[in-house]
Amino acid sequence: MHINLIAKREVKVGFRNPWAYSFMALFSLFSLGLLVIQSQSYMKGYTYTTGTMLNLILYLLPLMTMLLSSFSLTAEKEEGSWQLLSTYAMTTSSFLIGKYVGQALVLIAIVSFGYGISGVAGLLLGKSFAFSTLLFLLVFSICLILLFLGIAMLIGALCRNRWQALTMGVSIWFFYILAWPTLLISLLSFVPYTWIKPLLQIVTFFNPAEFVRVYSVTRLGGGAIFGPEYYKWIYWIDSALGDVCFVALCLLWISATLFIATRAWERR
Amino acid sequence: MQTFGLTVDQVSKTINDKTIVHPFSLRIEPGEVVALCGGNGAGKSTILRMLVGILRPTTGTIQLNGMSWEEQRVDYLQQIGYMPDHFSFTAGLTARETLEFYAALRNRTAEDADRMLKAVGLHDARNKRVSHFSKGMQQRLLFAQAILAKPALVVLDEPTNGLDPYWMDAFVDLVRELRLAGQSVIFSTHQLQVADAVADRAIFLMNGQIVRDDTIDQYQEQYGNVGLYGAFAELVSRAHA
Numbered sequence: 001m002h003i004n005l006i007a008k009r010e011v012k013v014g015f016r017n018p019w020a021y022s023f024m025a026l027f028s029l030f031s032l033g034l035l036v037i038q039s040q041s042y043m044k045g046y047t048y049t050t051g052t053m054l055n056l057i058l059y060l061l062p063l064m065t066m067l068l069s070s071f072s073l074t075a076e077k078e079e080g081s082w083q084l085l086s087t088y089a090m091t092t093s094s095f096l097i098g099k100y101v102g103q104a105l106v107l108i109a110i111v112s113f114g115y116g117i118s119g120v121a122g123l124l125l126g127k128s129f130a131f132s133t134l135l136f137l138l139v140f141s142i143c144l145i146l147l148f149l150g151i152a153m154l155i156g157a158l159c160r161n162r163w164q165a166l167t168m169g170v171s172i173w174f175f176y177i178l179a180w181p182t183l184l185i186s187l188l189s190f191v192p193y194t195w196i197k198p199l200l201q202i203v204t205f206f207n208p209a210e211f212v213r214v215y216s217v218t219r220l221g222g223g224a225i226f227g228p229e230y231y232k233w234i235y236w237i238d239s240a241l242g243d244v245c246f247v248a249l250c251l252l253w254i255s256a257t258l259f260i261a262t263r264a265w266e267r268r
Numbered sequence: 269m270q271t272f273g274l275t276v277d278q279v280s281k282t283i284n285d286k287t288i289v290h291p292f293s294l295r296i297e298p299g300e301v302v303a304l305c306g307g308n309g310a311g312k313s314t315i316l317r318m319l320v321g322i323l324r325p326t327t328g329t330i331q332l333n334g335m336s337w338e339e340q341r342v343d344y345l346q347q348i349g350y351m352p353d354h355f356s357f358t359a360g361l362t363a364r365e366t367l368e369f370y371a372a373l374r375n376r377t378a379e380d381a382d383r384m385l386k387a388v389g390l391h392d393a394r395n396k397r398v399s400h401f402s403k404g405m406q407q408r409l410l411f412a413q414a415i416l417a418k419p420a421l422v423v424l425d426e427p428t429n430g431l432d433p434y435w436m437d438a439f440v441d442l443v444r445e446l447r448l449a450g451q452s453v454i455f456s457t458h459q460l461q462v463a464d465a466v467a468d469r470a471i472f473l474m475n476g477q478i479v480r481d482d483t484i485d486q487y488q489e490q491y492g493n494v495g496l497y498g499a500f501a502e503l504v505s506r507a508h509a
Contacts (some may be wrong), residue, residue, distance in 0.1 A: 005372050009358070016360035021347035084413075087320045087350040088373045089342040 002094040003101065010072070010102020019071075020106060023064050027114035030060055033136070035118040037128040042119065050220060058177055058209050061111070061141055066147040066155060066169040069103045073156025074165045093262045096153055100258060104149055111141045140216050147208035149251060150257030157264040176209050200229045208253055215246050272333050272422055273297045274319070274452060279328030281314050281476075288314050289476045291327060296452045298420070303463035304456040305496065306473035307342045312456035313353055314476075316425050319454065320350040332421055346374070349414035353425035353456075355399040355406075364394040364411055367416065374417035384412040387442065389435070403430035411439070415446065423445060424455035428462050452466060460496040470496055472503055479503055 014020055034053050059141030076082040085095060115138050129137075153173060159165040175183075184203065186194050204210050214226060214233050219242075224236035236245055276294040280287065285342040296302055304312045317323040321337045321344070327334060337344045340385060357366055367381040385391045388408040398409065407430050414422055428436050436459075443466045445475070446453055457463055463470050464484060472480040480499060490496025 002373065005369065009361070009369050012365065013358055013360045075358075079358070080352055081356070081358060083322050084350065084352055084355060085373075086322060087345060087348060088370075089345040090373065221296050 002090045003098040006095055006098025007102040007105070010099055011105050013073075014102060014106030015109075015173035019068060019112060020222045023068065023190065024110045024113055027060070027110055030056070031114040031118035031120055035122050035129060038129055038133065040071055046224075048251055049194040051217070051222070051225075054213060054216060056138065057141055057144065058213060060150040062177060063169070063173045064111065064208055065145050066152045066173060067166065068107065069099075069149055070159065070165040070169055071162050072103060073099060073153065074159050074162050078092060078161055083208075084220070092265050093258075096258060096262055096265060097114045098158070099156075100149055103152070104146060107145045107149070108142055111145065112167065113139065115141075136216070136220070143212045143250060147212065147253055150254045150261070151208070153261040153262065154257050157261040176207050180207055180210060197229050201232050203228075204260065205249070208250075211249065217241075273300070275331045276330075277329050279315075279318060279330060281318060281323060281436075282326045285474060289318070289328060292478045293328075293469075294481075296421070296454060296479075298452055299447050300452045300469065301447050301467045302455075303467035304473060305458075305460060305463055305470055305500065306452065307458075309475075310473040311476035312473055313425050315473075316350075316454065316456060317421050317431040319421070320348055321345060321422050338402045346417075347420040349417060349419035349422045351410050351414040351422075351424045353429070355410060355424075357401075357406060357409070359397070359399040361398055362395050363390050363398055363401070366398050366409065367412060370413045372417055376417055380416055384416040384500045388412045389438070400479055404432055404435060407431055408435060410443070415442070417452075418449065418451065420451060422451055422453045422455075424453065426457060427455050428457060428459055429491075436462060464496050470499075472499065474503065474507060 034056065036054075037049055037052055038083055054236070069244060082095075094196065115134055119134055152169070155165050155172070157166045178264075184200065188199060191199060204214060211233075214223075214230060215237055217223060217225065218234050218237040223237070236242055240244075274294070274296040276292065278291045278293055279289070280291040281289040293313065304315065305321075306312055314323060318325050319467055321341070325432045329338075332347050335347070359368070359436055363385060364381065368378050371377065371381040371384075382391070382394075385394050388411060390405060390408055390412070393405065398406065401409065407427065411424070411427055414424060428433060428439055431439060440462065443455075447468075455467075467484055469481065469483050471478055472488060480503065482499075487499050488495045494501075
């Protein structure tokens with residue numbers, strides 16, 4: 001009941017927030033950019049062009065998700081709204097799940113609109129995305145949104161104000177998206193050679209951007225680009241239960257981040 | 269046997285080894301209106317925040333109609349309406365949407381919210397964004413939010429801040445209606461004339477301690493027409509002596 005009310009309010013406020021429209025404009029331009037990149041490719045499956053598109057989405061969407069959503073949570077604290085809500089008989093988990101669901105709907109609407117624009121533009125220009133490509137990009141983006149929303153809830157729970165949330169959001173984005181490969185190479189050079197492969201497989205679980213990328217590229221048939229170190233990941237993704245395992249992993253990540261966020265929020 | 273009304277027993281609050289509120293006990297009967305008076309930093313807001321469960325008391329217990337926040341949190345909170353001092357409404361929502369949201373959280377209908385908007389004189393502005401409201405209009409909306417579910421205890425932190433004289437009078441009338449309906453009210457204020465006009469009792473606080481707790485009639489008997497102002501002046505001069 002309370003989850004539903006909070007989620008509805010979040011959707012209403014989200015669609016009246018000028019920031020949402022700025023990001024919608026940015027994402028629409030971005031998806032048109034993807035259309036231009038895609039128009040250079042004539043091959044099916046995983047290609048250099050697909051990799052470029054996935055990487056570009058990875059740069060933009062996690063940051064956008066973490067900033068929009070963590071700001072929404074810290075605003076509740078800064079404006080005294082949470083303090084008032086806490087005098088209503090509502091649990092912290094209902095509040096955070098409601099915020100999560102509302103934010104997810106707003107962000108999914110923004111990316112769907114963006115891809116819709118590029119789909120229509122492509123049709124008009126005669127250089128359209130294949131429907132399967134558009135669907136693939138949409139699902140890839142939704143996975144990133146849902147996973148990074150969990151992290152955004154954690155940031156919002158830990159930070160007192162928007163400045164703290166901005167700093168933490170950009171730091172996490174830098175760590176997960178930009179610095180991850182370089183950091184891994186540097187850190188793994190300190191461990192015995194035989195540990196590298198299992199460690200690499202384990203740490204991938206802790207970076208949602210990375211495991212979504214590995215899953216997506218593998219499903220497109222490009223798993224070989226990751227090399228033998230990721231063999232086990234590619235093996236289970238390609239197995240009959242690959243999709244189920246991936247969904248389970250995503251749900252586990254979202255549940256874990258929401259659970260920790262709830263605990264952190266209550267301690268504050 | 270269930271005790272009706274609010275019972276506060278030896279409650280105190282210490283933060284970082286500093287005592288913000290010294291141990292105090294208090295009883296508010298159903299239909300009683302109590303004003304908390306005192307200067308800045310006297311501990312008024314801390315007491316109110318403990319009553320509504322935002323802050324946990326360091327010592328003591330608080331019970332409302334026989335229920336405590338610790339043991340029956342949901343039932344306890346359902347009997348409370350709270351109006352905070354520092355608050356900004358969520359930008360982007362209209363007055364009607366805002367009040368309907370809070371009404372729904374208390375299982376009240378849109379009609380209840382509409383009725384309350386009329387009571388606080390915001391019905392004509394119901395479709396305006398709250399972010400465009402003046403401070404006084406926001407205070408009235410916040411007050412409506414606190415009383416719309418007819419709670420047993422209404423807790424108001426500086427409710428008359430930003431209200432013009434007309435709405436100050438209207439506030440007094442609305443609190444009198446709450447009293448008639450058997451609802452208890454406790455509010456903090458710097459405006460002693462408001463306390464004088466509407467409260468049955470006034471409690472003076474200084475440095476986190478209750479220094480005087482008497483009925484308005486007792487203050488008037490002692491200080492005549494100046495009433496609470498006389499008591500306040502005496503307490504201040506005693507503190508500076």
